[in-house]
Amino acid sequence: MKKIIVLILLCTAVEGSSQSKGIFSKDPIINLENWQKKKLYFGFFLGFNTYDFKIDYKTVGPDIQVDKSGGFNVGLVTNFRLQEYLDLRFEPGLYYSDRILHYPPNSGFNSPSDAIREINSTYVNFPLLLKFSALRTGNVRPYLLGGVSANLNLSSNAKSFDDNLEERFRVKTWTTNYEIGFGIDIFSEYFIFSPSIRGQFGISDELIRDKDPNSPWTGNIQSMKSRGFLINFAFH
Numbered sequence: 043m044k045k046i047i048v049l050i051l052l053c054t055a056v057e058g059s060s061q062s063k064g065i066f067s068k069d070p071i072i073n074l075e076n077w078q079k080k081k082l083y084f085g086f087f088l089g090f091n092t093y094d095f096k097i098d099y100k101t102v103g104p105d106i107q108v109d110k111s112g113g114f115n116v117g118l119v120t121n122f123r124l125q126e127y128l129d130l131r132f133e134p135g136l137y138y139s140d141r142i143l144h145y146p147p148n149s150g151f152n153s154p155s156d157a158i159r160e161i162n163s164t165y166v167n168f169p170l171l172l173k174f175s176a177l178r179t180g181n182v183r184p185y186l187l188g189g190v191s192a193n194l195n196l197s198s199n200a201k202s203f204d205d206n207l208e209e210r211f212r213v214k215t216w217t218t219n220y221e222i223g224f225g226i227d228i229f230s231e232y233f234i235f236s237p238s239i240r241g242q243f244g245i246s247d248e249l250i251r252d253k254d255p256n257s258p259w260t261g262n263i264q265s266m267k268s269r270g271f272l273i274n275f276a277f278h
Contacts, residue, residue: 073181073229077278078123085119085234085278092271093139093163096244098264104146106263113139117167119276129173131187137165139270143211150258159211159259163268166194167242169221181229188222191242193268205252206259212250217268219244225274234278242270 077083094110117135124130145157169191176184198215205212223240244267251260 073231074234077229077234078126078175078178078183081123083121083278085121085236085276087115087117087119087133087135087274087276089115089272089274091115091137091139091273093137093141094269095141095143095248096265096267096269098266100262100264103262106146107144109142109144111140113137115272115274119278121173121278127175127177129175131169131171131173131189133167133169133171135167135169137163137167137193137270137272139163139165145258159206161211161213162197163213164196166196168192168194171221175227178227178229183227183229184224185227186222186224187238187240189220190245191219191221193217193219200250205250205254206257207252207254211259213248214246214250216246217244217248218246219268219270223272225276234276236276236278238274238276240272240274242268242272244268 091113092110093113094108097106097108099105115135115137117133120132122130122132139162141161141163143159143161145151145159147157151157169189171187171189171191173185173187193216195213195215195217199210199212200215202210202212204210219242221240221242223238225236225238225240228235228237246267247265248268249260249263249266251257251263255261
C-alpha cells in the first residue's frame with residue numbers, strides 16, 4: 043500500500059512539473075478552472091491510519107497500555123457543493139487497524155497470556171462531513187473539514203456468548219464518532235489531488251462487559267472509545 047501511494051505522489055509531481063508553468067510556480071497555468079463550480083463530483087481515496095483507545099476507569103489505578111500499529115484506508119468520495127466555500131461530503135471507506143491491550147501486573151490473572159488481549163478491527167466508516175474551503179490561489183486551495191461518522195466493525199464479536207474467561211474480548215458492532223481535520227486541493231491538468239489529515243474521536247462506548255461484573259478485564263472500565271489518526275490521499 044505504501045509503495046502504491048508513493049508511486050502516485052511521484053506521478054503527480056512529474057505531471058505538475060511537465061507543464062510549462064508548474065502547479066507551484068509563481069504564475070501557474072490555471073488548471074480545471076471551472077471545477078469548483080460543479081454541483082456534484084466523485085472520487086476515491088487511499089491512506090493510512092493509527093488507532094488507539096481512550097479508556098476511562100471506575101477507580102484510580104494502573105492504566106491499561108495500548109500498543110497500536112499502522113493500518114490502511116480505502117474508500118469513495120461524494121462531494122456536493124452547497125455554496126462557493128462550503129461543501130457536503132460523504133466518504134464511505136474501509137479502515138483496518140490492530141491494537142493490543144497490556145493489562146498492568148498484579149491484576150489477578152492466572153497466566154501472563156491472560157494480561158494481553160489483541161483487538162483486530164475492520165471498520166466500514168460512514169462519515170458525513172462539512173468542508174470549509176479557503177479562496178483558491180493558483181492551483182492550490184486549502185480547506186478544513188469536520189462532521190460525524192458511524193463505524194460498522196466487521197470484526198466485532200458482539201453476538202458471541204463467550205467472554206474473556208474463554209479468551210474472547212468483545213466489542214460492539216456499531217460506534218459513533220466525530221471527525222475534524224484539514225487538507226489541501228491541488229489542481230493538476232486532469233484531476234484534483236487532495237491529501238488530508240484528520241482525527242477521529244469515539245463518542246460511544248465500544249466495550250462489551252464480561253458476564254462477571256468483577257472481571258479483571260472489564261470490571262474497572264467505565265468506557266472505552268476508539269481514537270484514530272487518519273491520513274488520506276483523495277483523487278477527483
